[in-house]
Amino acid sequence: MAKVCDVAIVGGGAAGLSAAILLGRCRRHVALFDTGAPRNQASRAVHGLLGHEGRAPSELLAIARIELARYETVTPHSDLVTAINRSGSAFLVTCESGSTFSARKVLLTTGLIDDVPCLEGIERLYGRSVHHCPYCDGFEHRDQPLAIYGSGDKGAGLALMMKQWSSDVLLFTDGQAPVSADMAERLEQQSIEICSEQIARLEGTEDSALKGIHLKSGRVIERSAMFFSTGSHQGSNLSETLGCRRDDKGGIVTDPVTEESSVPGIYVAGDASRDLLLVAVAIAEGAKAGVAINRALLREDGLG
Numbered sequence: 209m210a211k212v213c214d215v216a217i218v219g220g221g222a223a224g225l226s227a228a229i230l231l232g233r234c235r236r237h238v239a240l241f242d243t244g245a246p247r248n249q250a251s252r253a254v255h256g257l258l259g260h261e262g263r264a265p266s267e268l269l270a271i272a273r274i275e276l277a278r279y280e281t282v283t284p285h286s287d288l289v290t291a292i293n294r295s296g297s298a299f300l301v302t303c304e305s306g307s308t309f310s311a312r313k314v315l316l317t318t319g320l321i322d323d324v325p326c327l328e329g330i331e332r333l334y335g336r337s338v339h340h341c342p343y344c345d346g347f348e349h350r351d352q353p354l355a356i357y358g359s360g361d362k363g364a365g366l367a368l369m370m371k372q373w374s375s376d377v378l379l380f381t382d383g384q385a386p387v388s389a390d391m392a393e394r395l396e397q398q399s400i401e402i403c404s405e406q407i408a409r410l411e412g413t414e415d416s417a418l419k420g421i422h423l424k425s426g427r428v429i430e431r432s433a434m435f436f437s438t439g440s441h442q443g444s445n446l447s448e449t450l451g452c453r454r455d456d457k458g459g460i461v462t463d464p465v466t467e468e469s470s471v472p473g474i475y476v477a478g479d480a481s482r483d484l485l486l487v488a489v490a491i492a493e494g495a496k497a498g499v500a501i502n503r504a505l506l507r508e509d510g511l512g
């Protein structure tokens with residue numbers, strides 16, 4: 209038989225934990241599901257988060273889970289949510305383990321998964337000296353020789369932007385879509401060279417710093433860090449099967465005040481809605497969703 213709760217939160221990263229703390233403080237019965245694969249798990253340090261500069265991502269979440277433990281109405285479950293279906297005025301949440309839960313409201317905080325370029329040697333360097341987000345990691349590589357990886361004008365746009373962090377920027381299109389003539393001219397004005405040759409592999413040092421980019425031609429180009437622009441996709445298809453509307457970037461459309469999706473009763477916070485993809489924003493959206501859900505429940509119970 210399904211266990212009954214007020215709110216099911218699917219995803220226990222920054223957004224989900226933030227909402228769970230808010231709802232726990234409201235004494236709501238919350239079932240929090242998580243499979244333990246936050247988007248930044250490859251990274252060594254969180255940057256740009258007030259009060260936590262340089263903290264390991266795993267440590268940040270561990271602290272939040274300790275803080276959450278004082279709210280006895282919140283129950284964490286290490287389980288994958290495989291289906292969510294409407295059932296009368298509630299939602300039936302089904303987990304991989306076979307457990308089922310009936311929840312009055314659902315919050316999806318399932319995050320995004322990055323499309324990391326398919327380059328030999330990248331795995332050991334990703335999150336250390338190969339990054340996707342200049343706001344997260346640009347400062348740590350300031351004034352270094354930078355490689356930008358990306359095809360077409362998207363890659364070129366990132367290369368232009370990276371001039372803010374270093375004067376030595378080189379764009380690698382890896383034999384893929386070329387840059388438009390307009391963009392090529394802008395790159396030239398900024399002294400950014402384009403390398404359109406195919407990449408064979410990335411070479412790193414013992415401590416995962418990028419050292420060189422080996423081209424298929426045999427040429428090796430020394431670089432200290434790489435930033436790429438290959439995109440990301442939803443970490444779960446639950447919103448799709450529920451019928452939540454997506455925008456043209458693949459983000460789940462939400463109300464900017466309540467974080468509710470186009471499906472009443474289903475809320476979305478954090479990276480999944482593709483606002484700014486930062487921990488601080490995920491925490492803020494989780495808190496907003498927590499308050500909005502509590503208000504909706506108060507209204508339904510004649511208390512709001």
Ligand SMILES: Cc1cc2nc3c(=O)[nH]c(=O)nc-3n(C[C@H](O)[C@H](O)[C@H](O)COP(=O)(O)OP(=O)(O)OC[C@H]3O[C@@H](n4cnc5c(N)ncnc54)[C@H](O)[C@@H]3O)c2cc1C
Binds near residue numbers: 220477
């Ligand atoms: C390499 C890297 C470095 C980064 N560095 C920074 C930085 O320095 N500063 C910064 O502000 N931001 C950084 N970010 C961005 C940051 O990671 C995200 O903004 C943040 O993790 C978003 O939090 P979230 O809770 O929305 O999603 P996530 O942290 O991705 O959490 C989603 C959770 O949902 C779980 N999940 C998914 N589907 C299911 C399901 N069906 N059932 C149960 N659980 C599920 C996953 O296992 C995961 O634990 C970085 C990102 C990357 C990739």
